[in-house]
Amino acid sequence: MTTTTTTPPTTSTPASIRPGAAPRPTLKAGHLVLHVALILGSVAMLLPFGWMLATSLKSPPQIFTYPPSLVPSPVVWRNYLDTVQAMPFGRFYLNSLFVAVSVTSLQILTSSLAAFAFARLRFRGREALFLVYLATLMIPFHVTMIPNFILIRFLRWFDTFYALIVPTAFSVFAVFLLRQYFRGIPAELDEAARMDGASSFRIWAQVIMPLSGPVLAALTIFVFLGSWNDFLWPLVVSNSHATRTIPVGLATFRGQYNTDWHLLMAGSVIALLPVLLVYVFAQKRFVEGITLSGMGGR
Amino acid sequence: MTASTSSHSPLPRWRRYQPDQQWEAYLFLLPSFAGFLIFVAIPVVASLALSLFEWSLLSPPEFVGFKNYTQLLSSDLVFRKVLVNTFYFIVTIVPLQLAFGLLLAVALNQGMRGLEIYRLIYFMPVVTTIVAAALVFQWFFNRDFGILAAAVWELGSKTGLPIRPPDWLNDPDWAKPAVVILTLWKNTGFTMVIYLAALQGVPTELYDAAKVDGASAWQRFRSVTFPMVSPTTFFLMVIQMIGAFQLFSEAFVMTQGGPANATLTIVYYIYQMAFEFQRMGRGAAVAWVLFIFIFIFTLVQTRLQRRWVHYEAGGES
Numbered sequence: 375m376t377t378t379t380t381t382p383p384t385t386s387t388p389a390s391i392r393p394g395a396a397p398r399p400t401l402k403a404g405h406l407v408l409h410v411a412l413i414l415g416s417v418a419m420l421l422p423f424g425w426m427l428a429t430s431l432k433s434p435p436q437i438f439t440y441p442p443s444l445v446p447s448p449v450v451w452r453n454y455l456d457t458v459q460a461m462p463f464g465r466f467y468l469n470s471l472f473v474a475v476s477v478t479s480l481q482i483l484t485s486s487l488a489a490f491a492f493a494r495l496r497f498r499g500r501e502a503l504f505l506v507y508l509a510t511l512m513i514p515f516h517v518t519m520i521p522n523f524i525l526i527r528f529l530r531w532f533d534t535f536y537a538l539i540v541p542t543a544f545s546v547f548a549v550f551l552l553r554q555y556f557r558g559i560p561a562e563l564d565e566a567a568r569m570d571g572a573s574s575f576r577i578w579a580q581v582i583m584p585l586s587g588p589v590l591a592a593l594t595i596f597v598f599l600g601s602w603n604d605f606l607w608p609l610v611v612s613n614s615h616a617t618r619t620i621p622v623g624l625a626t627f628r629g630q631y632n633t634d635w636h637l638l639m640a641g642s643v644i645a646l647l648p649v650l651l652v653y654v655f656a657q658k659r660f661v662e663g664i665t666l667s668g669m670g671g672r
Numbered sequence: 673m674t675a676s677t678s679s680h681s682p683l684p685r686w687r688r689y690q691p692d693q694q695w696e697a698y699l700f701l702l703p704s705f706a707g708f709l710i711f712v713a714i715p716v717v718a719s720l721a722l723s724l725f726e727w728s729l730l731s732p733p734e735f736v737g738f739k740n741y742t743q744l745l746s747s748d749l750v751f752r753k754v755l756v757n758t759f760y761f762i763v764t765i766v767p768l769q770l771a772f773g774l775l776l777a778v779a780l781n782q783g784m785r786g787l788e789i790y791r792l793i794y795f796m797p798v799v800t801t802i803v804a805a806a807l808v809f810q811w812f813f814n815r816d817f818g819i820l821a822a823a824v825w826e827l828g829s830k831t832g833l834p835i836r837p838p839d840w841l842n843d844p845d846w847a848k849p850a851v852v853i854l855t856l857w858k859n860t861g862f863t864m865v866i867y868l869a870a871l872q873g874v875p876t877e878l879y880d881a882a883k884v885d886g887a888s889a890w891q892r893f894r895s896v897t898f899p900m901v902s903p904t905t906f907f908l909m910v911i912q913m914i915g916a917f918q919l920f921s922e923a924f925v926m927t928q929g930g931p932a933n934a935t936l937t938i939v940y941y942i943y944q945m946a947f948e949f950q951r952m953g954r955g956a957a958v959a960w961v962l963f964i965f966i967f968i969f970t971l972v973q974t975r976l977q978r979r980w981v982h983y984e985a986g987g988e989s
Contacts (some may be wrong), residue, residue, distance in 0.1 A: 408779050409786075415776070416793045422857065423796070425810040425819055441822045488704030497697035503705075508718055510712050513919060514966060517959045520946050521715035521722060524729070544707025574696050603801045605921045606939070610947055621803040625925060628807060635811050642804035653799045657792050660799060667863050668911075 401524040418619040426646075430639035437635050450617070450636070455638040460503060460631065462615050466623035467648070473538045473608075473619055480543035481597050482590065489552035490578045491662040504553075518606065526611055538619070548593055551667060556582055561668050588666075595663030601642065603651065620645045673722065678962025687940035723957035727821050728950040741956035751958070753933050754941045757848065761937065762916045764852045769912055770905060776895065780864070781871045791868075795861035804927035809854045813926075819967055844934035847927050851935050854922050857957065859915070863908050870904035871897070899982040906981045938962045 424444055429437060430453055431446040458464065491497070492504050522541055531537040563585070564577045572580070583590070605621045612618050618626060624645045631637050653660050720770060723740055727733035744751050780787050797805065815821050821837035828835040838846040874897065882892045898905075920939040923929055929936040930942075936944075938958065946955030 399842035402901070405782065405784060408784060412776075412779060412784075412790055414836070416790065419797060419861075421819070422805065422808045422812060425812055426804070429808075429811060438817055441826065442817055442819050444819070446761070454872065482851065484703040484707060486699045491697040493819050495693045495697035495700065497694045503701075506713075507708065510716065512967065513712075513716060514914075514963055516918065516942050517719050517956075517963050518712055518715035519942070520952055520956050520959065521718035522711060523946070524718075524722075524952065525710075525715070525728070538736075541707075541711045542702050544711060545690070546708065546712065549704060564708065573946075574700070576695065594973075599799060603799075605801075605803060605924075606943070621801050621921075624801070624803045626809070628925070638807055639811065642807050645801050645804045649799055649801070650796065653796065654792065657788070657795070660794055661865055663861065664798065664862065665869055668862065668866065 413494050423434060423646075426637050426639045426642050429635055432636050434636060436635070445562075453636045453640040454644070455535065457637050457644065459629075460637060461514055461623060461627045462487060463620075463623065463641065463644050464576075465615055466618055466620045469535075469604055469617060469623075470619040473535065475544050476535075476539045477601040479599045480539070481545050481548055482593060485548035485593075486583065486586075486590075488549045489556055490574075490582055492549065492553045493556035494577070494582070495574060507549060508628050510567065511550065515607075519610065523610055532611060533613040533617055538608055538617060542607070544603075545597070548597065551593060552586070552589060557583050559607055565644050588662075592663040592666040595660055598666035599649070599660075599664070644646050683835060719721075719956045719959060722953050723960055725953040727952045729952060730950070733953070736953070741953050741961070744954075744957060750933060750936070751941065754938055755916050757934065757936055758919070758938050760848055761852065761855075761919055762913055764849075765855050765916045766909060766912045768852070768856055768931060769859055769863050770908055772860045772865050774901070774905070776860070776864040776902060777867035777871055791861075791865065796862055796965060797858045798861045798948070800858070802921040803925050805858055806854060806922050809850070809857075810926045813850050815839045815842070835868060841927055841933050844932045847934045848932055851919070851922050851927065854926060855916075855919070859912070863912070866908060867901060867904060868900045876901045902981045903983060906973070906977045908968055913973070914966055917962060917969075938965075958973070 380384075428444045428446055431449045431451065433448075433450045436443075436446060446555075492500065526532055526537045526541075529536075531540070561583060564572075564581050567581050568575050602619075603621060604619070605625070608617075608619045608622045609625065612622055613625070624641050627641050628638055722733075724735060725733040726740070733904055780790055784790070812818050815837060818840075820840075821975050824835060824837035827833075832870050840846045840850045878896045879892055880898070882896050887895070918939050919937045920943065921977055923935040923937055924943070925941055928934040939962070942955050942958045942962070945951045945958055
């Protein structure tokens, strides 16, 4: 095991430079070489997960044994019990879930309303305002982080869910992405609805939103995952277990159990498990969501 | 109810709704715009102003002019190191990430069996929490009990070569590559998937034509694949560069910026200034320097793209 895994970038073997997008397999021998390279690469990708899981099931003496083994014996399930007793990971889950669900739904609500106005309604200053929105897309979050932190302190929102949710309930990027998509929906549809007496709100709710399933699904996954995995902002504004999300909780855990690798790895497994489970069962949606959003809707 | 809107007017249909749309539109915009104003627009201005002050939040802010900037750029040796580190990460991570991503995408685009499984595996790190990933890599790189070091020891003893594993995370020369490896592991799946989408848009006739002309596999890659995906390469280059500029969690969790500040990044420095040393103004100044760097680099890349990015239908000149 160990000898084949020393080189994570195994995929760089010349064999994998098989150019062209040939639709049908042409070179069987070439494929075999490619498979070998891709499997080695896969092992390298999976090794950290395996190492995490293995360590999480070892006893401390097993951990500090040379040579290290990927198979724990005996298997120490107790580590997980010790981990959740040392740190309230259940609470962190709830916090993360609450924050991610709130951020995702609020962001989609506020952004789709605004995107609808930009894409479909005529009003003074529409282009100018949209340009202002776009201009801020380039500004990194870190520029606004410190003033936002001061604002949170000033509002006495430090270490509350407000601090975790409200500042991220809006997104220029989501407005941009949704506007692009909304503009692709034929205008005749909402004109027809308007002729039938539908208000703009009804057109948004009953024409545009139902027709935007793919982009909304993509954005939901993108925003949810981003919020669930977000680290820096929650690290800055939460200060107790009551508000810590999974990543911040795990970092806090590390701070306290610096060398208890069996517990730290058990905590890592606990932190990763829900997302990875959902990912394995909904791989296509995840990849689509992140690709579509990552490409800015192109 | 508004069935009375008969079509006697010569105006195009959409113009008739204009008057009431004005206020309606503002209502639709209100939630987003309020958030935008309070949490983005005003903080941007505030951050610029803040960078001219020295403020610990405990005592009243003190105006210092451009001192935060001039000190950063002239006498702050740590910041100089931070910049060097950041450039190191950019010039290693961005090209490697693009190369691996493209290589994997090209490999997977050969009509291979098991594409779904490979994609599942290679993309898995993208969805993982970086804190957990950084933790396991820290343990992975451990010199005495880490699996990587053990493999190197084994290799050394098996081959009789005098190779010894480096003390990755405690050696300033090795801690940076460790961060690079973690980042590559974490993000290569993303570039791969984006490239895969781009490759699927390349018309197969181009390859057929190249084959007819007797082009070798490498030539087909050079003169068909590479130019056809160059807009994607450009896009990925820009966003990966911005990502590399903003490296934080990897270093924060795995190396704590050390050893000897070898993995201290710009964002890490912002964090240190503001939240460890309580120097809000200095932190804001570093953030603005970051923004200016990102802005200039993106601008330069946008300029340079005209020389190498190939747009279909001759869009860009």
